Amino acid sequence: MSDARDIRGLRLSLPATSANLGPGFDTVGLALSMRLTIDARAAAAFQIEATGRDAALCGALEHNLILDTYRDVLQRVGGRELPLHLKLHNEIPLGMGCGSSAAALLAGVALADHFGVLHLGDEEIVAEASRREGHPDNVAACWYGGFTVSAQDGELVKTASFGVEVDKTGGWELLLAIQPTSLATKQARALLPESYSKADAIFNVQRAALLVAAFAQGRLELLKTAMQDRMHQPYRAEACPLLERLLPLMEEPEVAGVALSGAGPSVLVFLAEGTTVLEAETRIQGLVGPNVELLPLRIGVGVERTLL
Structure with a gap:
């Protein structure tokens, strides 16, 4: 041995x-x-x-x-x-x-x-x-x-x-809004219903398919529609107050998309083309206040393994 x-x-x-x-x-x-x-x-x-x-x-x-x-x-x-x-x-x-x-x-x-x-x-x-x-x-x-x-x-x-090395999304700029208190995934899952209406299921299937196309083709302009959801975000909003404050940014031209990050409570904001991080930070900070941390991010690469 x-x-x-x-x-x-x-x-x-x-x-x-x-x-x-x-x-x-x-x-x-x-x-x-x-x-x-x-x-x-x-x-x-x-x-x-x-x-x-x-x-x-x-x-x-x-x-x-x-x-x-x-x-x-x-x-x-x-x-x-x-x-x-x-x-x-x-x-x-x-x-x-x-x-x-x-x-x-x-x-x-x-x-x-x-x-x-x-x-x-x-x-x-x-x-x-x-x-x-x-x-x-x-x-x-x-x-x-x-x-x-x-x-x-x-x-x-x-x-x-x-x-990110083979498509056009590597240059997309993101902001992550992080509230001071955490939320356990188990708690967030407990907020979801056991079943959904046919209309809500169709709504999400359409947008999930469009979301895949948006990333595959690097089409940032599709995210305003493609990131809409009826399956988990509406039910988690009460436990994730940042979502209610930031989701209306989807209607503004400076923002390409807004979504709960995972089970929350953080919120991920995709910046529209031409919007600077400083502009977005100023706008978002005014909505959420000084106690919310804002992290500028980009799309990341996967695991890296190196022998020492």
């Missing part, structure tokens, strides 16, 4: 993600330019050095989603559990609808794959993390980057990805 020191370290860089984007509930995801970066090496005991957002939470050894996933994956396959030293830098807000759990789950599975020498492929890693997440939208976007469309079929996850 190889000594732990024989296994090279691994650097992982995973993006934040925004799922749903209006009508694409549990289906579409978008990688964002904020990232979680981890330098992992085999060690004598588990240790985490964390910097960035929510460093205290990210650096805790107990109830740590990355380490818990790493251990669980290896235990399930009977693999060797090497203690790890993680040097972690986090830019992703936790509990804000920005895919922090998807990034952590994928990190845990990828670390188990590398240090357990499991030889998992991309599809297996995404499927494993999706099963743990309960839906594939954030997971697929985090791993593959750009804009993704995913469907879970039993144990399989089928994904189509529109990478």
